[in-house]
Amino acid sequence: MILSENLSIYLQIAERICDEILDNVYPPGERIPSIREYAAMVEVNANTVVRSYEWLQRLEIIYNKRGLGYFVAPDGKHRIREMRREQFFRDELPKFFSRLYTLDIDVSEIEKQYAEYLKKKSGVLELNPPTDTIV
Amino acid sequence: MILSENLSIYLQIAERICDEILDNVYPPGERIPSIREYAAMVEVNANTVVRSYEWLQRLEIIYNKRGLGYFVAPDGKHRIREMRREQFFRDELPKFFSRLYTLDIDVSEIEKQYAEYLKKKSGVLELNPPTDTIV
DNA sequence: TTATGTGTATTAGTTTAATAGTACACCGCA
């Protein structure tokens, strides 16, 4: 049985950190929380966060300065976006199309609901503008 | 840390069986392979398939006849479709929209690619028509 | 220099899904 890799905790944490980097919670070049800090934040063992950071370092999204901590790579945001874009078209979109087909859902319905989604989003954005447009 | 439930093997098998039921590999009212048979097919321990079948029985997609085996419920296909439809609009679509937004992908691009998807699909279907339209 | 906070490394323990193997009761059929 070929089983789909289930997302382990350390990868879920890595995903979360990527989200935060995209949201400019941790801007490019700046330091992210220490392993122990982040472990406390997400209520997880430090060793688990170690794996998350090692993983993100391998992807060159963050890098390490000995004795100081981990920092967001200058092009970290770009790397994340490119990786996710690739993943989206390769993995997620085919699954999505398959769902549309077997459930017999019309694309116009999706289009319509996405318009509503954008509308709500813009409403929220007026109150909470993205931090990198404020700077 | 609130972790997303990763799909365990027995649930992946249940999903696979649902796919097969939708594809009329196991038509409504008919028998599905025995636990030991299916375990051998997917190369997995029998206990794992036991859990899959128990799960699908709880969802009233299959039912049991003592000493005989498991059978597809008369409205099994309908149940699967309804469940997946609900799951799609509740879980998958919001995630999909979020991806579209953060990756700045236009819906027209999706629409275009889906048209191609349907085109390929129809090509395949001419060679492999769905079994329930043959009957 | 010393103290404190970094990451790193190591060892041991816990948890849970999946595996392995066995035994048993029910059903249909010969």
Added chain:
DNA sequence: TGCGGTGTACTATTAAACTAATACACATAA
């Protein structure tokens, strides 16, 4: 009746991820 195929139940084991705790070298600042 008995045989072979069902599901069911149970115990024990394995494997992998996560947890727990500790020790240590490096960097900064008091």
